[in-house]
Amino acid sequence: MGVNMYWDLGVSCTTTCDKTAVRWESPYAGTIDDGFWNAGEYGPNAAQTANSTVKWTGTGKERIDLSWKVRAEVAVSDIGPVSADFGSSGKADNRELAPRCDNIVGGSSPGCVLPYFNPQYTVDTNLYPAAGAYYWWMQQAMVHNNGAGDEPLHYLGPDTTVVNPNTGKPWTSDNSRNKVCGNWTKPPLDASVGPWTAMSSRWPPPTRAADSPAVSTRSPAATNARSSSPTR
Structure with missing residues (x-):
């Protein structure tokens, strides 16, 4: 007598995964x-993970669904197997288990993100008052207060539908950098600091604009799913 557990993994991208x-x-x-699990097996030492x-092996971009269902079957010799369904995980209304995968960023490997997960970074304004003030000002100055509250920053990739109002063409990474940097030029060199060296000659430093691949959190095009059984 014992318990068999089954973890049924559902994937919507049957041809590209x-x-x-x-x-x-x-x-x-x-x-x-x-x-x-045999009768009498319980506690943390008897735990198992699935x-x-x-x-993802596709091209272009695709949103896929990951879901799973856990079932258990109790083998009772006198009356035969008795089943119990513990339900599935993943809510249809927000599809938190629906990764978006693509390979459209030039010079970058394919990657997947969870678009319904909004990471947050808290700045210690006591340690970094200038940075905190700058981020706050940027959030307040932007039309939709992007980066604040329920308005997360969005990555504008090569396939963005956003149009540059000045040119009528699709928005580009250079457009974003110009928004942040403007017509910035290298400041005049103060003779007291000495000549430029190989280390300091990279001026200005590389820009990490909001739509730059350098700041887009992208993992390899694989997702690892795990389910743990409850202990008794």
Whole structure:
């Protein structure tokens, strides 16, 4: 008598994704397991995890869905198997398990992001008052207060639909850099600091504009999903 657990992984990109079979492991023993618990097995030492990897292999851009369902089947010799369904994870209204993957950024490897996850970075204004004041001013000055509250910054990639009102053409990375830097020129050199050296000659430093690939958080085009069984 015992319990069998099944983790059913659902993936919507059946033609552009490689999915590995679900593998059960025992974190305590550090060995491969089978998703089965004998009667009397319980507690943290009896825990098992189920792992599967989904790798996006498509081109262009695509939003895929990841979902899973956990089922359990209790083997009772007198009355036969008894099943229990623990439901699925991932809400349809916000699709938090729907990665967006693409390979449209030139010079960059394919990558995936979770567009419904908005990372936040808190600036310690006691340590960095100038930086904090600058970020605050930028948020207030922009039309939609991007970067504040429910208005996160957005990456404007090569396929953006935003149009430069001055040229009528699609918005580019150079447009963003010009918005931040304007007609900035190198300041005159003060003789008291000595001549430019190889280290200091990179002036101005590389710009990390809001739409630059340098600041877009992109992971390799693979997502790792994991499910842990409840302990008894």
